[in-house]
Amino acid sequence: MTITKTPSKKNKKTAKKTARKTDKKVTIDDVWKTIDEIGKAQKETQRIVGDLGNRFGDIAEHFLTPDLRRKFKKFGFAFGKISRNLEWENEEHNFLMEFDALLENGTQAMIVEVKAKLDKKDIDEQINRMEKVRRYADLNNDTRQFYCAMATMSAKKEVIKYTLENGFYLIMPSGEDVKVTAPESKPRFW
Numbered sequence: 001m002t003i004t005k006t007p008s009k010k011n012k013k014t015a016k017k018t019a020r021k022t023d024k025k026v027t028i029d030d031v032w033k034t035i036d037e038i039g040k041a042q043k044e045t046q047r048i049v050g051d052l053g054n055r056f057g058d059i060a061e062h063f064l065t066p067d068l069r070r071k072f073k074k075f076g077f078a079f080g081k082i083s084r085n086l087e088w089e090n091e092e093h094n095f096l097m098e099f100d101a102l103l104e105n106g107t108q109a110m111i112v113e114v115k116a117k118l119d120k121k122d123i124d125e126q127i128n129r130m131e132k133v134r135r136y137a138d139l140n141n142d143t144r145q146f147y148c149a150m151a152t153m154s155a156k157k158e159v160i161k162y163t164l165e166n167g168f169y170l171i172m173p174s175g176e177d178v179k180v181t182a183p184e185s186k187p188r189f190w
Helices: 009-022 028-064 068-073 120-139 157-165
Strands: 081-090 095-104 108-117 145-154 169-174 177-181
Touching: 068 095, 068 108, 068 169, 068 177, 081 120, 095 120, 108 120, 120 145, 120 157, 157 169
Parallel strands: 108 145, 145 169
Antiparallel strands: 081 095, 095 108, 169 177
16 A cells, blocks of 8 residues: 655645745856856866876875985996976076986986876977977087986886887886886987
């Protein structure tokens, strides 16, 4: 047996009043106001996501770049200096470059670019950046050889292979440590 409850007259009147109150006409100003509010909410969301991305990048950088001078010594490099979050600028030639880390000595330098997750496009972009580094160095009579290492928390096998085939060193977590892998053939320098 099914029992159904019929709404009372009082409940029917309340429902009709509520329906009438919500039947407000929407104006174009209401639409624009809503669009503006949505836009503001999206900007705030983008800001929050950007802040989280920056923090994750900082964590990845902190985790991946300790003791790099010792790690690169195994490959024959004797870097006496390491700089982090370095910026090179030349307004006259419209150069502005930022580096996560730069290891250097009198004849060589290793630029370390940190990516939370490495992709092939990151390698292609870094090749272009390294060509700019060479132009910048030439403008400043800097004859050092510039090498590059990509540091990442994560990369697919084909991206790892692509990185090493293009002459980059690769810095990645390995067990409880961070491992530097040399390029498959001769390391590329600019």
